[in-house]
Amino acid sequence: MANDNLSAVIYGPKDLRMENREIAIPKAGDTDSFATEVQINVRATGICGSDIHYYHAGRIGNRVLDPKNPMVLGHESSGIVSALGEGVKNLRVGDRVAIEPGTYCKKCDRCVEGRYNLCYEMHFSGSLMNGPNHGSLCRYANFPEHLCHSIPETMTYQDGALIEPLAVAVHSVNKTPIKQGSHALVFGAGPIGLLVAATAYAKGAEHVTIFDINEHRLQFATEYLPKIKTVQLPLPESDTPDLLAWSQQTIEKLVTSGVIDRENIDVCFECTGVESCIQMAMFAARRGGVIMLIGLGKGRALLPTEVMSVREVDVRGNFRYAHAYPEAIELVSQGKVPLRGLVTHQYKLEDTLEAFDKVMKGGAGVVKVQIGDF
Numbered sequence: 001m002a003n004d005n006l007s008a009v010i011y012g013p014k015d016l017r018m019e020n021r022e023i024a025i026p027k028a029g030d031t032d033s034f035a036t037e038v039q040i041n042v043r044a045t046g047i048c049g050s051d052i053h054y055y056h057a058g059r060i061g062n063r064v065l066d067p068k069n070p071m072v073l074g075h076e077s078s079g080i081v082s083a084l085g086e087g088v089k090n091l092r093v094g095d096r097v098a099i100e101p102g103t104y105c106k107k108c109d110r111c112v113e114g115r116y117n118l119c120y121e122m123h124f125s126g127s128l129m130n131g132p133n134h135g136s137l138c139r140y141a142n143f144p145e146h147l148c149h150s151i152p153e154t155m156t157y158q159d160g161a162l163i164e165p166l167a168v169a170v171h172s173v174n175k176t177p178i179k180q181g182s183h184a185l186v187f188g189a190g191p192i193g194l195l196v197a198a199t200a201y202a203k204g205a206e207h208v209t210i211f212d213i214n215e216h217r218l219q220f221a222t223e224y225l226p227k228i229k230t231v232q233l234p235l236p237e238s239d240t241p242d243l244l245a246w247s248q249q250t251i252e253k254l255v256t257s258g259v260i261d262r263e264n265i266d267v268c269f270e271c272t273g274v275e276s277c278i279q280m281a282m283f284a285a286r287r288g289g290v291i292m293l294i295g296l297g298k299g300r301a302l303l304p305t306e307v308m309s310v311r312e313v314d315v316r317g318n319f320r321y322a323h324a325y326p327e328a329i330e331l332v333s334q335g336k337v338p339l340r341g342l343v344t345h346q347y348k349l350e351d352t353l354e355a356f357d358k359v360m361k362g363g364a365g366v367v368k369v370q371i372g373d374f
Protein backbone atom coordinates (compact mmCIF):
# COMPACT_ATOMS: atom_id res chain seq x y z
CA MET A 1 0.00 0.00 0.00
CA ALA A 2 1.54 3.30 -1.07
CA ASN A 3 1.68 5.84 1.73
CA ASP A 4 1.45 9.01 -0.32
CA ASN A 5 -1.91 10.53 -1.09
CA LEU A 6 -1.62 11.25 -4.79
CA SER A 7 -4.82 13.14 -5.73
CA ALA A 8 -6.36 14.47 -8.95
CA VAL A 9 -7.08 18.15 -8.23
CA ILE A 10 -9.06 20.27 -10.66
CA TYR A 11 -8.31 24.01 -10.77
CA GLY A 12 -10.14 25.07 -13.92
CA PRO A 13 -10.77 24.07 -17.53
CA LYS A 14 -8.15 21.46 -18.62
CA ASP A 15 -6.18 22.26 -15.47
CA LEU A 16 -6.10 18.94 -13.63
CA ARG A 17 -3.03 18.49 -11.43
CA MET A 18 -1.68 15.43 -9.67
CA GLU A 19 -0.73 16.52 -6.16
CA ASN A 20 0.34 14.74 -3.02
CA ARG A 21 -2.15 15.82 -0.37
CA GLU A 22 -2.18 15.21 3.35
CA ILE A 23 -3.63 11.88 4.54
CA ALA A 24 -6.35 13.03 6.94
CA ILE A 25 -7.16 11.26 10.21
CA PRO A 26 -10.77 9.94 10.14
CA LYS A 27 -13.02 11.94 12.47
CA ALA A 28 -14.89 10.69 15.50
CA GLY A 29 -18.65 11.05 15.13
CA ASP A 30 -21.46 12.66 17.06
CA THR A 31 -23.67 10.80 19.55
CA ASP A 32 -25.51 8.61 17.04
CA SER A 33 -22.22 8.02 15.20
CA PHE A 34 -23.77 9.48 12.06
CA ALA A 35 -20.63 11.34 11.07
CA THR A 36 -18.08 8.81 12.30
CA GLU A 37 -15.53 8.43 9.54
CA VAL A 38 -13.46 5.63 8.17
CA GLN A 39 -10.40 6.12 6.04
CA ILE A 40 -10.52 4.34 2.72
CA ASN A 41 -7.54 3.35 0.62
CA VAL A 42 -9.26 3.92 -2.72
CA ARG A 43 -8.66 1.11 -5.23
CA ALA A 44 -10.87 1.95 -8.20
CA THR A 45 -12.59 5.12 -9.38
CA GLY A 46 -14.68 5.46 -12.51
CA ILE A 47 -14.67 8.64 -14.58
CA CYS A 48 -18.17 10.01 -14.97
CA GLY A 49 -19.76 12.67 -17.16
CA SER A 50 -19.68 15.21 -14.32
CA ASP A 51 -15.91 14.76 -13.85
CA ILE A 52 -15.50 15.37 -17.56
CA HIS A 53 -17.67 18.49 -17.36
CA TYR A 54 -15.47 19.99 -14.65
CA TYR A 55 -12.38 18.94 -16.58
CA HIS A 56 -13.57 20.32 -19.89
CA ALA A 57 -15.35 23.50 -18.83
CA GLY A 58 -14.21 24.09 -15.24
CA ARG A 59 -17.85 24.35 -14.23
CA ILE A 60 -21.23 22.70 -14.15
CA GLY A 61 -24.02 25.14 -14.93
CA ASN A 62 -23.46 28.30 -12.93
CA ARG A 63 -21.11 26.62 -10.44
CA VAL A 64 -17.61 27.58 -11.48
CA LEU A 65 -14.32 26.29 -10.08
CA ASP A 66 -12.26 28.83 -8.17
CA PRO A 67 -8.55 28.20 -8.88
CA LYS A 68 -7.76 29.50 -5.39
CA ASN A 69 -10.00 26.78 -3.93
CA PRO A 70 -9.46 23.72 -6.16
CA MET A 71 -11.21 20.37 -5.74
CA VAL A 72 -10.27 16.70 -5.76
CA LEU A 73 -12.41 15.02 -8.44
CA GLY A 74 -14.11 11.62 -8.39
CA HIS A 75 -17.15 9.95 -6.88
CA GLU A 76 -17.45 6.44 -8.33
CA SER A 77 -15.13 4.57 -5.99
CA SER A 78 -14.45 1.40 -4.09
CA GLY A 79 -11.62 0.59 -1.73
CA ILE A 80 -10.40 -1.01 1.45
CA VAL A 81 -10.80 0.39 4.97
CA SER A 82 -7.36 1.54 6.14
CA ALA A 83 -8.15 3.33 9.45
CA LEU A 84 -11.13 3.88 11.75
CA GLY A 85 -12.36 7.04 13.41
CA GLU A 86 -13.24 6.77 17.09
CA GLY A 87 -16.66 5.18 17.51
CA VAL A 88 -16.84 3.18 14.28
CA LYS A 89 -19.17 0.27 14.95
CA ASN A 90 -19.62 -1.92 11.91
CA LEU A 91 -16.47 -1.75 9.83
CA ARG A 92 -12.97 -3.11 10.41
CA VAL A 93 -9.62 -2.31 8.86
CA GLY A 94 -9.32 -4.50 5.76
CA ASP A 95 -13.02 -4.48 4.89
CA ARG A 96 -13.70 -3.93 1.20
CA VAL A 97 -16.36 -1.34 0.46
CA ALA A 98 -18.21 0.57 -2.23
CA ILE A 99 -18.31 4.26 -1.30
CA GLU A 100 -21.59 6.16 -1.45
CA PRO A 101 -20.26 9.64 -2.16
CA GLY A 102 -22.97 12.01 -0.89
CA THR A 103 -22.99 13.18 2.73
CA TYR A 104 -26.46 14.37 3.75
CA CYS A 105 -27.66 16.13 6.90
CA LYS A 106 -30.19 13.53 8.10
CA LYS A 107 -32.18 16.42 9.65
CA CYS A 108 -33.93 18.39 6.90
CA ASP A 109 -37.46 17.52 5.75
CA ARG A 110 -36.22 15.72 2.64
CA CYS A 111 -33.77 13.61 4.65
CA VAL A 112 -36.44 12.81 7.24
CA GLU A 113 -38.84 11.59 4.55
CA GLY A 114 -36.11 9.34 3.16
CA ARG A 115 -35.31 11.29 0.01
CA TYR A 116 -31.85 12.25 1.16
CA ASN A 117 -30.65 12.64 -2.45
CA LEU A 118 -32.62 15.91 -2.29
CA CYS A 119 -30.99 17.07 0.98
CA TYR A 120 -30.54 20.84 1.15
CA GLU A 121 -27.12 20.37 2.75
CA MET A 122 -25.87 17.63 0.45
CA HIS A 123 -22.09 17.44 0.11
CA PHE A 124 -21.43 15.26 -2.90
CA SER A 125 -17.85 14.20 -3.64
CA GLY A 126 -16.18 15.93 -6.53
CA SER A 127 -18.98 18.47 -6.81
CA LEU A 128 -19.16 22.22 -6.23
CA MET A 129 -22.70 22.34 -4.80
CA ASN A 130 -22.36 23.37 -1.11
CA GLY A 131 -18.63 22.87 -1.71
CA PRO A 132 -16.12 22.40 -3.18
CA ASN A 133 -16.46 18.85 -1.85
CA HIS A 134 -13.29 16.85 -2.30
CA GLY A 135 -13.80 13.60 -4.17
CA SER A 136 -12.23 10.18 -4.14
CA LEU A 137 -9.90 10.28 -7.13
CA CYS A 138 -6.97 9.96 -4.75
CA ARG A 139 -5.19 7.28 -2.71
CA TYR A 140 -6.84 7.97 0.67
CA ALA A 141 -10.18 9.59 1.46
CA ASN A 142 -12.39 9.69 4.55
CA PHE A 143 -16.11 8.96 4.45
CA PRO A 144 -18.80 8.52 7.11
CA GLU A 145 -19.02 4.87 8.13
CA HIS A 146 -22.67 4.52 7.08
CA LEU A 147 -21.78 5.52 3.49
CA CYS A 148 -19.22 2.74 3.10
CA HIS A 149 -21.08 -0.38 2.00
CA SER A 150 -19.34 -3.73 2.38
CA ILE A 151 -18.94 -5.68 -0.82
CA PRO A 152 -18.58 -9.47 -0.95
CA GLU A 153 -15.26 -11.21 -1.60
CA THR A 154 -16.55 -12.27 -5.01
CA MET A 155 -16.87 -8.65 -6.11
CA THR A 156 -13.84 -6.96 -7.66
CA TYR A 157 -12.88 -3.36 -6.93
CA GLN A 158 -13.81 -2.57 -10.54
CA ASP A 159 -17.32 -3.85 -9.87
CA GLY A 160 -17.37 -2.05 -6.52
CA ALA A 161 -16.74 1.27 -8.29
CA LEU A 162 -19.59 0.53 -10.72
CA ILE A 163 -22.04 0.35 -7.81
CA GLU A 164 -22.33 4.17 -7.91
CA PRO A 165 -23.71 4.41 -11.48
CA LEU A 166 -25.70 1.22 -10.85
CA ALA A 167 -27.31 2.91 -7.83
CA VAL A 168 -28.56 5.64 -10.19
CA ALA A 169 -30.11 2.94 -12.37
CA VAL A 170 -31.66 1.09 -9.42
CA HIS A 171 -33.12 4.27 -7.93
CA SER A 172 -34.62 5.34 -11.26
CA VAL A 173 -36.08 1.93 -12.15
CA ASN A 174 -37.61 1.70 -8.65
CA LYS A 175 -39.43 4.98 -9.30
CA THR A 176 -41.19 3.51 -12.33
CA PRO A 177 -43.83 0.76 -12.58
CA ILE A 178 -41.37 -1.72 -14.18
CA LYS A 179 -42.47 -5.21 -13.21
CA GLN A 180 -42.73 -8.75 -14.58
CA GLY A 181 -43.50 -8.56 -18.30
CA SER A 182 -42.98 -4.79 -18.72
CA HIS A 183 -41.71 -3.20 -21.90
CA ALA A 184 -39.15 -0.40 -21.70
CA LEU A 185 -37.34 1.95 -24.05
CA VAL A 186 -33.95 3.33 -23.08
CA PHE A 187 -32.49 6.41 -24.77
CA GLY A 188 -28.69 6.39 -24.71
CA ALA A 189 -26.41 3.34 -24.67
CA GLY A 190 -23.73 4.83 -22.40
CA PRO A 191 -22.95 3.34 -18.98
CA ILE A 192 -26.14 4.65 -17.32
CA GLY A 193 -28.42 3.55 -20.17
CA LEU A 194 -26.85 0.08 -20.17
CA LEU A 195 -27.18 -0.25 -16.40
CA VAL A 196 -30.79 0.98 -16.51
CA ALA A 197 -31.57 -1.67 -19.16
CA ALA A 198 -29.86 -4.37 -17.09
CA THR A 199 -31.74 -3.30 -13.96
CA ALA A 200 -35.07 -3.26 -15.82
CA TYR A 201 -34.42 -6.86 -16.92
CA ALA A 202 -33.43 -7.80 -13.37
CA LYS A 203 -36.80 -6.47 -12.18
CA GLY A 204 -38.74 -8.54 -14.69
CA ALA A 205 -38.94 -6.42 -17.84
CA GLU A 206 -39.62 -8.67 -20.80
CA HIS A 207 -38.70 -6.41 -23.71
CA VAL A 208 -36.11 -3.64 -23.55
CA THR A 209 -35.18 -1.60 -26.61
CA ILE A 210 -32.20 0.73 -26.50
CA PHE A 211 -31.75 3.74 -28.78
CA ASP A 212 -28.53 5.49 -29.66
CA ILE A 213 -27.08 7.36 -32.61
CA ASN A 214 -23.79 5.45 -32.40
CA GLU A 215 -23.62 1.97 -33.92
CA HIS A 216 -20.58 0.97 -31.85
CA ARG A 217 -22.41 1.70 -28.62
CA LEU A 218 -25.38 -0.34 -29.86
CA GLN A 219 -23.07 -3.17 -30.86
CA PHE A 220 -21.65 -3.11 -27.34
CA ALA A 221 -25.19 -3.11 -25.86
CA THR A 222 -25.92 -6.36 -27.72
CA GLU A 223 -22.74 -7.95 -26.40
CA TYR A 224 -23.53 -6.81 -22.86
CA LEU A 225 -27.23 -7.76 -22.86
CA PRO A 226 -27.85 -10.29 -25.64
CA LYS A 227 -31.66 -10.08 -25.22
CA ILE A 228 -31.80 -6.35 -25.90
CA LYS A 229 -33.19 -4.87 -29.10
CA THR A 230 -31.18 -1.99 -30.53
CA VAL A 231 -32.30 0.86 -32.76
CA GLN A 232 -29.95 3.37 -34.34
CA LEU A 233 -31.57 6.79 -34.29
CA PRO A 234 -30.97 9.51 -36.86
CA LEU A 235 -29.48 12.80 -35.69
CA PRO A 236 -31.53 15.93 -36.40
CA GLU A 237 -29.79 18.59 -38.50
CA SER A 238 -28.61 21.46 -36.32
CA ASP A 239 -30.90 23.84 -38.27
CA THR A 240 -34.04 21.68 -38.06
CA PRO A 241 -36.74 24.37 -37.94
CA ASP A 242 -39.25 22.47 -35.79
CA LEU A 243 -37.40 19.97 -33.59
CA LEU A 244 -40.57 18.84 -31.82
CA ALA A 245 -42.20 17.93 -35.15
CA TRP A 246 -39.01 16.14 -36.22
CA SER A 247 -39.02 14.10 -33.01
CA GLN A 248 -42.68 13.20 -33.45
CA GLN A 249 -42.16 12.14 -37.10
CA THR A 250 -39.13 10.07 -36.18
CA ILE A 251 -41.15 8.11 -33.62
CA GLU A 252 -44.20 7.80 -35.94
CA LYS A 253 -41.93 6.21 -38.56
CA LEU A 254 -40.64 3.69 -36.02
CA VAL A 255 -44.22 2.90 -34.97
CA THR A 256 -45.64 2.49 -38.48
CA SER A 257 -42.68 0.35 -39.60
CA GLY A 258 -43.23 -1.91 -36.58
CA VAL A 259 -39.85 -1.21 -34.98
CA ILE A 260 -41.53 -0.14 -31.74
CA ASP A 261 -44.86 -1.30 -30.36
CA ARG A 262 -45.99 1.96 -28.83
CA GLU A 263 -49.11 0.86 -26.98
CA ASN A 264 -46.97 -1.62 -25.05
CA ILE A 265 -44.20 0.73 -23.96
CA ASP A 266 -44.69 1.14 -20.23
CA VAL A 267 -41.62 3.21 -19.43
CA CYS A 268 -39.15 5.33 -21.42
CA PHE A 269 -35.86 5.95 -19.65
CA GLU A 270 -34.18 9.07 -21.00
CA CYS A 271 -30.44 8.84 -20.29
CA THR A 272 -29.04 11.40 -22.72
CA GLY A 273 -30.47 14.76 -21.67
CA VAL A 274 -30.70 15.66 -25.37
CA GLU A 275 -33.81 17.68 -26.25
CA SER A 276 -34.86 15.56 -29.25
CA CYS A 277 -34.50 12.37 -27.19
CA ILE A 278 -36.65 13.78 -24.39
CA GLN A 279 -39.26 14.70 -26.98
CA MET A 280 -39.08 11.28 -28.67
CA ALA A 281 -39.52 9.59 -25.29
CA MET A 282 -42.74 11.56 -24.82
CA PHE A 283 -44.09 10.43 -28.21
CA ALA A 284 -43.01 6.82 -27.73
CA ALA A 285 -44.67 6.02 -24.39
CA ARG A 286 -48.03 4.24 -24.27
CA ARG A 287 -51.14 5.88 -22.83
CA GLY A 288 -50.67 6.08 -19.07
CA GLY A 289 -46.95 5.31 -19.46
CA VAL A 290 -44.05 6.86 -17.60
CA ILE A 291 -41.06 8.90 -18.76
CA MET A 292 -38.08 8.81 -16.43
CA LEU A 293 -35.63 11.66 -17.01
CA ILE A 294 -32.13 10.64 -15.94
CA GLY A 295 -29.76 12.35 -18.39
CA LEU A 296 -28.61 15.84 -17.56
CA GLY A 297 -28.29 17.93 -20.68
CA LYS A 298 -28.91 21.62 -21.20
CA GLY A 299 -31.73 21.40 -18.67
CA ARG A 300 -34.20 22.91 -21.14
CA ALA A 301 -36.50 21.19 -23.62
CA LEU A 302 -39.72 22.02 -25.44
CA LEU A 303 -42.24 19.34 -24.45
CA PRO A 304 -45.60 18.30 -25.95
CA THR A 305 -47.76 18.87 -22.87
CA GLU A 306 -50.78 17.36 -24.63
CA VAL A 307 -49.05 13.99 -24.25
CA MET A 308 -49.07 14.50 -20.49
CA SER A 309 -52.69 15.61 -20.35
CA VAL A 310 -54.51 13.66 -23.09
CA ARG A 311 -52.43 10.48 -22.89
CA GLU A 312 -51.78 10.77 -19.13
CA VAL A 313 -48.08 10.14 -19.60
CA ASP A 314 -46.26 10.86 -16.32
CA VAL A 315 -42.92 12.63 -16.57
CA ARG A 316 -40.67 11.96 -13.58
CA GLY A 317 -37.16 13.04 -12.75
CA ASN A 318 -34.26 11.24 -11.18
CA PHE A 319 -31.41 12.75 -9.22
CA ARG A 320 -28.73 10.29 -8.09
CA TYR A 321 -30.14 7.83 -5.52
CA ALA A 322 -31.28 7.23 -1.97
CA HIS A 323 -31.09 3.87 -0.15
CA ALA A 324 -30.04 2.18 -3.41
CA TYR A 325 -26.54 0.88 -2.62
CA PRO A 326 -27.53 -2.26 -0.68
CA GLU A 327 -29.90 -3.31 -3.46
CA ALA A 328 -27.34 -2.51 -6.18
CA ILE A 329 -24.71 -4.64 -4.40
CA GLU A 330 -27.23 -7.47 -3.98
CA LEU A 331 -28.31 -7.41 -7.64
CA VAL A 332 -24.69 -7.82 -8.68
CA SER A 333 -23.76 -10.46 -6.11
CA GLN A 334 -26.83 -12.52 -7.00
CA GLY A 335 -25.86 -12.35 -10.66
CA LYS A 336 -29.05 -10.48 -11.62
CA VAL A 337 -27.20 -7.48 -13.04
CA PRO A 338 -24.06 -8.27 -15.05
CA LEU A 339 -21.16 -5.81 -14.98
CA ARG A 340 -18.75 -7.77 -17.13
CA GLY A 341 -17.18 -5.80 -19.94
CA LEU A 342 -18.36 -2.35 -18.83
CA VAL A 343 -14.89 -1.28 -17.71
CA THR A 344 -13.15 -1.01 -21.05
CA HIS A 345 -10.06 0.95 -19.98
CA GLN A 346 -8.00 1.02 -16.79
CA TYR A 347 -5.26 3.43 -15.77
CA LYS A 348 -3.00 3.81 -12.74
CA LEU A 349 -3.66 6.81 -10.51
CA GLU A 350 -0.33 8.26 -11.72
CA ASP A 351 -1.74 8.17 -15.27
CA THR A 352 -4.97 10.02 -14.48
CA LEU A 353 -4.38 12.72 -17.11
CA GLU A 354 -4.03 10.03 -19.77
CA ALA A 355 -7.31 8.49 -18.59
CA PHE A 356 -9.13 11.83 -18.92
CA ASP A 357 -7.63 12.27 -22.35
CA LYS A 358 -9.01 8.86 -23.33
CA VAL A 359 -12.54 9.75 -22.16
CA MET A 360 -12.39 13.13 -23.91
CA LYS A 361 -11.36 11.49 -27.20
CA GLY A 362 -14.03 8.81 -26.73
CA GLY A 363 -14.51 6.73 -29.84
CA ALA A 364 -15.40 3.13 -30.51
CA GLY A 365 -14.95 0.78 -27.61
CA VAL A 366 -14.85 3.30 -24.76
CA VAL A 367 -17.58 2.56 -22.22
CA LYS A 368 -16.28 3.06 -18.67
CA VAL A 369 -12.78 4.23 -17.89
CA GLN A 370 -11.47 3.50 -14.39
CA ILE A 371 -8.43 4.63 -12.46
CA GLY A 372 -6.74 2.88 -9.57
CA ASP A 373 -4.74 0.04 -8.00
CA PHE A 374 -6.80 -2.97 -8.95
Ligand SMILES: [Zn+2]
Pocket (backbone or CB within 6 Å): 048, 049, 050, 075, 076, 164, 165
Ligand atom coordinates in the same frame (compact mmCIF):
# COMPACT_ATOMS: atom_id res chain seq x y z
ZN1 LIG B 1 -21.26 9.76 -11.68
Ligand SMILES: [Zn+2]
Pocket (backbone or CB within 6 Å): 104, 105, 106, 107, 108, 109, 110, 111, 112, 116, 118, 119, 120, 121, 122
Ligand atom coordinates in the same frame (compact mmCIF):
# COMPACT_ATOMS: atom_id res chain seq x y z
ZN1 LIG C 1 -30.87 16.85 4.66
